[in-house]
Amino acid sequence: MEKIPMTIAGHAAMQADAKRRKSVDRPAIVNAISEARKHGDLSENAEYHAAKEDQGMNEATIQMLESNLALAEVIDVSKLSGDKIIFGATVGLVDEDTNEEVTYQIVGEAEADVKQGKISITSPIARALINKQVEDSAEVNTPGGGKVYEVLSIEFK
Numbered sequence: 001m002e003k004i005p006m007t008i009a010g011h012a013a014m015q016a017d018a019k020r021r022k023s024v025d026r027p028a029i030v031n032a033i034s035e036a037r038k039h040g041d042l043s044e045n046a047e048y049h050a051a052k053e054d055q056g057m058n059e060a061t062i063q064m065l066e067s068n069l070a071l072a073e074v075i076d077v078s079k080l081s082g083d084k085i086i087f088g089a090t091v092g093l094v095d096e097d098t099n100e101e102v103t104y105q106i107v108g109e110a111e112a113d114v115k116q117g118k119i120s121i122t123s124p125i126a127r128a129l130i131n132k133q134v135e136d137s138a139e140v141n142t143p144g145g146g147k148v149y150e151v152l153s154i155e156f157k
Contacts, residue, residue: 003073005087005121010111011074018065021058029055068110077105080156085129087121092153093129096137101152106130125149 006014029051036048077088085091090105104119106129112120119126128138132151140147 001071004068004071004108004110006068006072006074006108006111007077007088007105008074010107011069011072014065014069014072014110018062018069021062021065025058026055026062029058072108077156082156083133083154085132085151085154088156090155090157091129091151092155093138093149094152096148096150 032051033048033055036045036051039045039047042048075088080086080088085106087106087108090103092101092103094101102117104117104125106121106126107118109120109122112118112123121127121130124142125138125140128140129149129151132138134151134154136151138149138151140149
């Protein structure tokens with residue numbers, strides 16, 4: 001199996017999520033199932049079916065998290081440096097059409113969250129930025145059409 005690149009923070013967050021799901025969510029769901037069973041006929045018991053569905057989704061998520069953790073290649077971004085954009089870099093960009101400035105950190109797929117400024121290494125923007133330097137332009141094909149970004153800064157933090 002192929003290793004999954006991940007930052008230290010992303011790895012820690014994934015471990016915490018898995019731990020919470022196993023030690024907090026799992027027992028709560030078991031209790032909900034137990035309570036629902038007390039309400040009689042299971043074939044027509046909506047609370048029971050909802051709790052069983054929650055249990056299935058929680059177990060599937062735990063399995064996915066544990067799989068990702070087992071395949072994780074944890075990278076300490078603070079020990080990286082250079083003048084080219086690579087995994088872990090925090091990149092300041094400006095949209096050459098709108099002059100809107102954005103900052104993204106390039107992270108692994110499992111920890112990507114655009115709202116927090118973290119984009120996946122496999123995203124179109126990240127792929128266009130890899131190996132670019134400050135003042136380089138990157139053309140990105142997005143679902144809304146092509147965009148051109150100029151690299152303003154590259155940091156490893």
